[in-house]
Every structure is written in C-alpha cells, then in structure tokens.
Amino acid sequence: CQENQQYDEGFETFESADTIAAVSAGIIVAGTMLSAFTSPLGPALIISFGTLLPIFWKPGEDPKTVWKAFVKIGYRPFGLPVDEAIVNLLYNKVDALKTQFEDYQRYFDIWKANPTSQNADAVKNKFLTLDTLVIGTLQELKKDYAIILLPGYTQIANWHLNLLRQAADNYDKWAPSSNLSIQSIYPQDYISDLNTCLTNCSTESNNKVSSKYYKCILKCRIAEYINHCSEKYQDGLNQLKNSSNINWDIYNAYRREMAFTVLDHIAIFPNYDPEKYPTGTHSELTREIYTDAVMRRYETGSPIPIAQREQELTRSPHLFSRLNKFTLFTAKNILPGLHAVQNHFSYTNDSTVRLSPIYKPENLSEPNTDNPPPFDISNTAVRSIAVKRRYEYYHITAIDFDTIDGNPRRYNSGYTPENLGIDYFIFTEFPAGKIPPYGLGTKYTHILSYIKISPRGNLSLPAERELSFAWTHTSVNFNNTISNTITTQIPAVKAKSLDPSSSVISGPGHTGGDLV
Structure with a gap:
C-alpha cells in the first residue's frame, strides 16, 4: 500500500484511513489463497473459515472498518461521499453470514475429529442452510449498487466457493446413501438461475444431491462470479473514464485498489475446481500495478486526457519482466535533483538484459553520464520507497530504497531543501505462514518493476519531474520452475520472446496479468 504525505496539496491516497483496511485485507486474502492452493491436499482442508474471517474483523477495531473501506473503493467512479446506509446494508449482511460461517466451521471441525453419522448429518444440514443463505445474499448485492458493492461481493463469493469446494469433497461422506432430489433441497427458482449450467448439473448427478452435483455447481459458480466481477469492474472503469474533472491518480x-480487492481474487477462483486441479496448484499474479505518481494532482490549464497520462506514466502491454538494475541521473545545470531514469530488465528465465529508453522531460537535454556519475541499484529487489522533495514543488532531491535483502540504498542529488515533503510507497506484508512458497518466498508482497519520468516539460520549475513507479507481485517465480508434486501454472506472458505473429495485449482483469 502507499502512504503519501502531500503537505502542500493534502491529496487523499488509497492508504488513507478510508481505504487502507480494504486494500490490506485484499492483499492478505490473495496471499492466503495462493499459499493454501499450493498444498498437495488441495484447499478444502486448508482454507478454514477460522483463517479467512478474522482478516475482515480485527480485535480492537470497529467491526465495520474493512467493509466501509470496500464501499469507499466502490464509490470512486461516482465521485460522491460514502452513503452510510449502503455501508450498513453490506455490513448487516456480512455480519449475519459471519455468524453462520463460524457455526458451520464448528460443526465441520466436530465432524472431522469424530466422523459419526450424527455429526455428519449436522454439518450437512448446516451446509445446506448456509449455501442457500449465501446465494440469496449475493443475488441481492447484484441488484441496485453492484459497482459500489463489488469489493464486498467478491469476498462473499470467495467464501461461497470455499464452502462449495468442501461440499464437493465431502458431501458423499456426510450423506453416503442420500436419495434426496435436488428439488427437495433447493426451490425451483434457484434451479432456473444460471439456466443451462445448473440444469446440466442436475442431469449429470441424476437429479440427486451428491459430491458430483456440487463439483458441477462449483464450476457454475466460479464462472458466474468471475463474469459478474469482470463486468462490473469494467462498468465502473468506463464510468470513471467518462467522469468530469477526472485526474490520473x-x-x-481505482484500477489498483480493484486489483487488490477483486481482480487478484477472481484470477485465483478457478483453482477451486477439484476436477481441473485435483492436487495443489502454483498460481501467479503477473499483473503490474502503479502507485500514485509523484506529481501535482490538480493541473493548471486544460485537463490532460487519461489516455495521454497512461502513455506517459505506464508501460504498454509487455512480456513479464524483472527489474535487474535501474539508473538515476542527476541534473547539475539547474537546481540539483533527479533528472532522468533508465531501466535494465530481463524477461523470465532469460539472461539477456534489455534497456529502456532514458525517461526525461522531452524539452531537456540528455543527461550527463560523467558529472555527476549516475546512481545504480542492481541485483536486488526494492520493496518500499521514500521520495524526498521540496515542500511546495515536485523537485526530487533524494530517494530511499528499502530492499528485500535488508540493505537499504539512497539516491541523493546533493541538494537538501529547507522545507521537505516525503512520499512513501509501502506495501502490506504477508502474515507468517501465508507466504506463497513458489515465488520469491518473502513476506514482502510487491517489488519494484519499472520507473518512468513523464516527458512533459514546462512545469512550475525546470527541476520538477513527474515520476511513476510500477510494481509486481512476489508470487511470480522468475525461473518458471516446475514442481513435481503440484500443478504449475505458467502464463504465456512469462515467455522470454514472442513469435513475429504474436503480441501482448492487456488482460481483461480476471487473468491475473496481460495476455499473449
């Protein structure tokens, strides 16, 4: 997550008290899922609701904190204050579900420890009641405030898939001689929901409630939740694009927060399918996110179009890359400060190091590479950054880089302003025991992947710069290592080269990254 101290403008970033709780929860949930799915036993016995639920309800904290933050994120496309009535609508529903999930987990644990027919019957009945309740809740959240409630909806959808996976694995153990018909458990309006998919599940299971039936239902629900989340995310993004007075940050x-709270999760949803992934699975999130740019939030003159800002401050779709080294150049012919930057990067499992352009304002000369000498960081991974600048300007005079190897580095232009402003870029860490084991294997969730300086010149001072940082998730394995005990997913975007007829395009959101 990011923490900006914008003393001169007071801009509210996503790590404000309004949204940081949701962002942190989203990052931890994704890490919990990625870690759990790597077990050769699969997730059904690993992702306990006793592990998931406390992420959203922390001791000593207002129980609505995380849920209000989810709603705040959902409100971004509308540019309106958060309606407490909508916060209460979401919270009342999840609070009721929390009690029911806790009861289910208690019954499940009792049955697991002592699998008698009586205990099996109790957990089966609790599952059936809870399943119906969750379905109804999700249907209600899809109605009037679907975009606003999307981050909260995604969390409940994840709980439901976890619940259905447990039924897919265990229902035949709970009711080994069951002859119950599907209609006797679920009303007809439920059967007609999702039409063909659910009807096919009835046919495949001979109209009987069974583990086979729930394996099929699980597939239906995975598809339903991914489609709904992808569609409503895009609706919100389109609304934001068409809003007046929109700025880049x-x-x-919105894109970044939705990645943390929605898109990362639905990219992992397919792993719940026991027929597609009968053993553990190593999944990766190859998407690249951008923290708030170090620049003025409120532009003078005509607003700069979002498409132009995207070109100036982000990379176009590309093969997944690792930042091997970056070089920062200092200007001396004006006030000393950051002048330009160049990235040295490589593609997955490839020793070839590629160079980016030197990014700088287009109206300024190429940096002098001799005096002063450039500043390099190489062969390490940067996990957090502190940018130091003049209080009233975006004249960058120093940058502190913390690395996962514990050896901090500092870029220093040699100039110290009297009034200092600091922009912090710090991400939530994985809890102990919830670190995805096949990536970097670190508690740090994101590492720096690219730096850009906007080509825009003629800012308030010649020494001012517009600076952007890109980050990737530490679940990614840089060597494409294939496990001999679990399924290893290697996205095509992790290739080291492309056929001339191929290209990389932006992912639709639910794929965890770009597509080839």
Whole structure:
C-alpha cells in the first residue's frame, strides 16, 4: 500500500484511513489463497473459515472498518461521499453470514475429529442452510449498487466457493446413501438461475444431491462470479473514464485498489475446481500495478486526457519482466535533483538484459553520464520507497530504497531543501505462514518493476519531474520452475520472446496479468 504525505496539496491516497483496511485485507486474502492452493491436499482442508474471517474483523477495531473501506473503493467512479446506509446494508449482511460461517466451521471441525453419522448429518444440514443463505445474499448485492458493492461481493463469493469446494469433497461422506432430489433441497427458482449450467448439473448427478452435483455447481459458480466481477469492474472503469474533472491518480487508484480487492481474487477462483486441479496448484499474479505518481494532482490549464497520462506514466502491454538494475541521473545545470531514469530488465528465465529508453522531460537535454556519475541499484529487489522533495514543488532531491535483502540504498542529488515533503510507497506484508512458497518466498508482497519520468516539460520549475513507479507481485517465480508434486501454472506472458505473429495485449482483469 502507499502512504503519501502531500503537505502542500493534502491529496487523499488509497492508504488513507478510508481505504487502507480494504486494500490490506485484499492483499492478505490473495496471499492466503495462493499459499493454501499450493498444498498437495488441495484447499478444502486448508482454507478454514477460522483463517479467512478474522482478516475482515480485527480485535480492537470497529467491526465495520474493512467493509466501509470496500464501499469507499466502490464509490470512486461516482465521485460522491460514502452513503452510510449502503455501508450498513453490506455490513448487516456480512455480519449475519459471519455468524453462520463460524457455526458451520464448528460443526465441520466436530465432524472431522469424530466422523459419526450424527455429526455428519449436522454439518450437512448446516451446509445446506448456509449455501442457500449465501446465494440469496449475493443475488441481492447484484441488484441496485453492484459497482459500489463489488469489493464486498467478491469476498462473499470467495467464501461461497470455499464452502462449495468442501461440499464437493465431502458431501458423499456426510450423506453416503442420500436419495434426496435436488428439488427437495433447493426451490425451483434457484434451479432456473444460471439456466443451462445448473440444469446440466442436475442431469449429470441424476437429479440427486451428491459430491458430483456440487463439483458441477462449483464450476457454475466460479464462472458466474468471475463474469459478474469482470463486468462490473469494467462498468465502473468506463464510468470513471467518462467522469468530469477526472485526474490520473483517481483513475489509477481505482484500477489498483480493484486489483487488490477483486481482480487478484477472481484470477485465483478457478483453482477451486477439484476436477481441473485435483492436487495443489502454483498460481501467479503477473499483473503490474502503479502507485500514485509523484506529481501535482490538480493541473493548471486544460485537463490532460487519461489516455495521454497512461502513455506517459505506464508501460504498454509487455512480456513479464524483472527489474535487474535501474539508473538515476542527476541534473547539475539547474537546481540539483533527479533528472532522468533508465531501466535494465530481463524477461523470465532469460539472461539477456534489455534497456529502456532514458525517461526525461522531452524539452531537456540528455543527461550527463560523467558529472555527476549516475546512481545504480542492481541485483536486488526494492520493496518500499521514500521520495524526498521540496515542500511546495515536485523537485526530487533524494530517494530511499528499502530492499528485500535488508540493505537499504539512497539516491541523493546533493541538494537538501529547507522545507521537505516525503512520499512513501509501502506495501502490506504477508502474515507468517501465508507466504506463497513458489515465488520469491518473502513476506514482502510487491517489488519494484519499472520507473518512468513523464516527458512533459514546462512545469512550475525546470527541476520538477513527474515520476511513476510500477510494481509486481512476489508470487511470480522468475525461473518458471516446475514442481513435481503440484500443478504449475505458467502464463504465456512469462515467455522470454514472442513469435513475429504474436503480441501482448492487456488482460481483461480476471487473468491475473496481460495476455499473449
């Protein structure tokens, strides 16, 4: 997550008290899922609701904190204050579900420890009641405030898939001689929901409630939740694009926050399918996110179009890359400060190091590479950054880089302003025991992947710069290592080269990254 101290403008970033709780929860849930799915036993015995639920209800904290933050994120496309009535609508529903999930987990644990027919019957009945309740809740959240409630909806959908996976694995153990018909458990309006998919499940299971039936239902629900989340995310993004007075950081914050709270999760949803992934699975999130740019939030003159800002401050779709080294150049012919930057990167499992252009304002000369000498960081991974600048300007005089190897580095232009402003870029860490084991294997969730300086010149001072940082998730394995005990997913975007007829395009959101 990011923490900006914008003393001169007071801009609210996503790590404000309004949204940081949701972002942190989203990052931890994704890490919990990625870690759990790597078990050769699969997730059914690993992702306990006793593990998931406390992420959203922390001791000593207002129980609505995380849920209000989810709603705040959902409100971004509308540019309106949060309606407490909608917060209460969401919270009342999840609070009721929390009690029911806790009861289910208690019954499940009792049955697991002592699998008698009486205990099996109790957990089966609790599952059937809870399943119906969750379905009804999700249907209600899809109605009037679907975009606003999307981050909260995604969390409940995840709980439901976890619940259905447990039924897919265990229902035949709960009711080994069951002859119950589907209609006796669920009303007809439920059967007609999702039409063909659910009807096919009835046919495949000979109209009987069974583990086979729930394996089929699980597939239906995975598809339903991914489609709904992808569609409503895109609706919100389109609404934001068409909003008046939109600036880059508001637009970028919505994309980033939705990645953490929605898109990362639905990219992992397919792993719940026991027929597709009968053993553990190593999944990766190859998407690249951008923290708030270090620049003025409120532009003078005509607003700069979002498409132009995207070109100036982000990379076009590309093969997944690792930042091997970056070089920062200092200007001396004006006030000393950051002048330009160049990235040295490589593609997955490839020793070839590629160079980016030197990014700088287009109206300024190429940096002098001799005096002063450039500043390099190489062969390490940066996990957090502190940018130091003049209080009233975006004249960058120093940058502190913290690395996962514990050896901090500092870029220093040699100039110290009297009034200092600091922009912090710090991400939530994985809890102990919830670190995806096949990536970097670190508690740090994101590492720096690219730096850009906007080509825009003629800012308030010649020494001012517009600076953007890109980050990737530490679940990614840089060597494409294939496990001999679990399924290893290697996205095509992790290739080291492309056929001339191929290209990389932006992912639709639910794929965890770009597509080839």
